[in-house]
Amino acid sequence: MKYHKIITQYREYLNTLNYSDIVCYNSPNQIHHFLLYSNVRVQRISKKHVDEFIQHLQTSISKRTKRKRTNIHINSYIISLKRFSTFLLHIHNLNVSTEHLTYLENDSKQKTILTTDEIKRLFEVCDNTKVGLRDKAMLSLYYSCGLRRNEALHVEINDIDFTSNILFVRKGKGNKQRYVPFTQHTHHILRNYINIGRRRLNKKHKLRKTLLISNRGERIQSQSLFKRLKVLCKKAMIDKNIGLHSLRHSIATHLLEQNMSIYDISQFLGHSSLQSTQIYTHIYHQ
Numbered sequence: 001m002k003y004h005k006i007i008t009q010y011r012e013y014l015n016t017l018n019y020s021d022i023v024c025y026n027s028p029n030q031i032h033h034f035l036l037y038s039n040v041r042v043q044r045i046s047k048k049h050v051d052e053f054i055q056h057l058q059t060s061i062s063k064r065t066k067r068k069r070t071n072i073h074i075n076s077y078i079i080s081l082k083r084f085s086t087f088l089l090h091i092h093n094l095n096v097s098t099e100h101l102t103y104l105e106n107d108s109k110q111k112t113i114l115t116t117d118e119i120k121r122l123f124e125v126c127d128n129t130k131v132g133l134r135d136k137a138m139l140s141l142y143y144s145c146g147l148r149r150n151e152a153l154h155v156e157i158n159d160i161d162f163t164s165n166i167l168f169v170r171k172g173k174g175n176k177q178r179y180v181p182f183t184q185h186t187h188h189i190l191r192n193y194i195n196i197g198r199r200r201l202n203k204k205h206k207l208r209k210t211l212l213i214s215n216r217g218e219r220i221q222s223q224s225l226f227k228r229l230k231v232l233c234k235k236a237m238i239d240k241n242i243g244l245h246s247l248r249h250s251i252a253t254h255l256l257e258q259n260m261s262i263y264d265i266s267q268f269l270g271h272s273s274l275q276s277t278q279i280y281t282h283i284y285h286q
Contacts, residue, residue: 022262042092046097140182156209165187166181229244
């Protein structure tokens with residue numbers, strides 16, 4: 001493979017300096033992209049090549065997403081170029097100018113993250129009524145299991161393996177399926193909801209497999225769950241503009257804070273690429 005030797009050296013350099021897994025995986029790939037685009041010997045890389053590549057990133061369409069790259073994505077390339085420049089100077093005594101590169105303004109909507117204390121308060125304000133037990137189940141699916149909005153809506157009772165504490169996600173993004181582990185605390189909450197709360201909601205004993213159901217015993221709508229979350233936030237005195245997806249963002253950030261591998265977080269969330277998970281490293285390091 002072209003540039004294989006220098007990319008291997010760069011990856012080993014990052015590993016030696018104890019950079020995170022996500023950096024050791026992404027940065028060499030981004031530098032390989034840069035080298036292929038510039039199509040010059042490493043010894044001949046100049047400021048002009050660096051600037052032309054950044055311009056290319058800003059104006060071209062990503063082959064993977066078929067869309068323009070976000071500023072966060074381009075900034076990750078700038079970081080990689082700066083690291084690569086340091087590597088070339090220290091290891092090969094080559095001076096490639098990257099000091100002039102400045103980071104682009106964040107063009108994405110800031111994701112709202114709840115603290116672990118706020119999550120605890122949300123669970124605490126849930127009562128033991130049928131709706132309260134469903135509220136706890138809702139929080140468990142979106143926060144503890146990190147499910148997407150529609151994934152939680154399609155969970156069926158038989159998707160939950162209480163023996164192994166594993167949840168089968170049958171309706172993942174892009175129709176992809178996965179298994180999500182859950183804690184004993186979540187086990188207790190889901191059991192309680194199924195055996196008590198859900199039975200009270202399903203008084204007509206309809207033959208319905210859906211886990212989260214409405215007061216009529218039908219599959220609940222996401223808007224209804226969103227309204228319940230707003231009620232819980234008010235009770236817990238949380239003054240943040242959050243939605244169901246905020247719970248998923250929060251667990252991802254909290255797992256990162258607990259030093260879980262970015263690869264494991266990616267698997268847990270059901271991301272198709274590490275680039276999707278990388279947004280949480282950006283939030284965490286702000």
